Amino acid sequence: MDVSLQKQNKVAGANILFFVQIFATMGFAVLYSSLVLYATKQLGFSENSANAIMGIFGAFNYGLHLFGGYLGGRFLSNRNLFVIGMVLQVIGCYLLSSANIGGLYWGLALFLTGSGLNVTCINMMLTQRFTPTDPRRESAFLWNYAGMNLGFFMGFTVAGYFQLSLDYHSLFLFATLGNIIAIVLTAIFWRHLRDLDTPLSHRERPQRLQRLAIGGVILLLLLPLVKVMLTHSEVSSYFVLGLGAIVFIALCTITARHHESAERARMVAYLILTLGSLVFWSLYQLAPMGLMLFAENNLNLQLFGWHIAPQWIQDINTLVIVLGGPLLALLFKRMRGRGINIDIPSQFAAALLFMGGGMLVLPIGIKLAASNGLVDFQWIFWSYLLQSIGELLLSPIGYAMIGRLAPQQYQGLLMGSWMMVSGIASILAGYLSQAMPTAQGTTPLLTNPAYSHLFMLLAVASVVTALVLALLIPFLRRLIGSTPTA
Template structure:
């Protein structure tokens, strides 16, 4: 399910900036803002998806409905018009934003709180998701070379159709476990289902409206993200028993570190995509490399590295090594910081025309991918470990909301990068080098702070079930 459910999102994630600038005539600044809002809605709605799935529609119902909305959205996008862009994205984002939490909740509910297989399961699940990214990026790059966008968006729907089919074939296996919806009577169940469907219908025009006011929407997402963080902090302060309160405190502290990581990581489809398009030599061994194909470096590292990391961590822990969540988070920040810092080094060795050798973007993506492996699947898995049962859906959604806020921040950072239109790599390289250096050293500093807080974090988490 995860492999095929990811395909459509991979196509839009890797193509939206190029599609908006090359086919629809958007400026780079407008495209970056649009991409920031795209990510914000996709990830920000995950919070609401946990609530809507757990209390109104059920996780498996909402997952299927989300897939259907994505199919309709891609079909509208295939019309290749600015108006179709807004309505298509509204449909797609309503679906993708709400149903990702559902599949993570369906997976985490398969395990008891003290089941050590949860981390391995999420690493395998994460590898499957990135295999879907590989298929989506590869197809997107193929169609991008000829700018066949209509065929590209129709191709994106295939994964959603397969994901729906698999879900229906395994319907009983995917039933919700211990969610609030299961504790209501039959009449209340029907009322909640109708209310949930009405919410889906209302969300589409609301998101479409917000997409046309991207600057306001970005600020709105930041305010909502801050409000949700404060709400979770308030809930944590009032929560009892104490051991659960300590675990929730650790969750909030780690969320701040994750915000820094995801802000850097979400540059890939925005400022880093444009840097790759205009400043990287992509003619390698006689082959013209599509920008989407470069993102498959990340995918391959995840697909092969995820299972290897699960096995390696298990073996090291059996030998007495203490590899835990705080250490992995700090290490990921150092790693992605280094991924940013190699780019100024590559710019330093650029040719007279300013074009940067292909190897530098490869090294950067490898380091970013290793960082992702250290933080992202472990972040999902830790929800079942740190969150009380009644808050699991909201805290899973809150964790994904961090990525949505980071996407908006990435849009702002990308806006600080040089404008490529009407310029040259030799002129834009100094600006890129400055921004990448600031990001790299900032991430390393955040990682150092987490290392200093590691004894406290371990003490808070050690009370876990």
């Protein structure tokens, strides 16, 4: 094939993936924002049980991201696994629409396996379109990130519309629509999205077919395993936390035994920053759990004459990320131009400070609640705004710091560990949500004091962590090897 034509096909593939990403995200956005409400209002789960299931859902979703990259690159191809994952999500949403307990667990198992495995696949398909030095790579991923957030916005918005009438059957059928469109787009542009440079692509056809069969068997074994883990959420939570502790101890051991002193110092910085980020993500992931139930039961959802669905509140985060990303990049550029040092440790500390502020405004809102106990909508708005600014400060730099802090031979391990933090945080967010008062059979006036107390404790924990990291900034800079700009 002509070189110029190959380049055109690669660029075309990147453009196609932007639209695929939009529709592939919609179904996940629906489930992410509606699962707790569906479990409590439609299936009769207690709030604690629903929060526990959501915690496991988040933990396994992030955990399967790691496995998806391995399975796609070596057994099924990223393109094949992406489509298989979309098909599993379609079947899963259909089972969820049946509104029964059996449909819930098998539906979640199918959906979670599909979404968990294929997120990495779409990122791998995109990164293969560019060489490491291609300047278009960064732009392509920015567009991909924008497409993902557009999918979240659409999913949250439609989920809220059906939430107002509690029409979960239609909601989950709608969730299949985005997945089906993603499958159709991938099929139409199949040739443009083929794997370009993976271990599987370098194998001969007989070996590829053999690996494809092995990959299929792995998927069939994975589905009942995920279903069992979802069914026994308490045991699964302990398993995830235990695994996280083992991984952390292993990383500490590897760091202590690493011979190169400069690299060892940067790995120590990574471990400290990762612990700080665990606090941030544990509070951030309250959004689809405890904060969702707080908004549903204790918030005045009337705004300018409109009744606001709880899922719509999460659109605040989406809009801040899409609109605030470029603005924050411009602000940092100007600050650095004026000699103000903005580096990894300072961004982590600032992110935790904003998260603390996001938690702190909620007790203030509760203190100023109406006579019936309902909190004014503006307070949840300010909370999500501050949390989203914190996400902008921490999330992009978190992935970027792996290349800066990890020795070459450990980059995959540390990237996997960084993603695992989000899974552990999901479990911890589930526990925090279970510590919140139960709204079933009570009133906002009765539950507001307990909410206020817990939100205040979370705000203090985040701010204290931010202050500790701020005090450690000079030490962390020495570990990383950076120096303040004069």
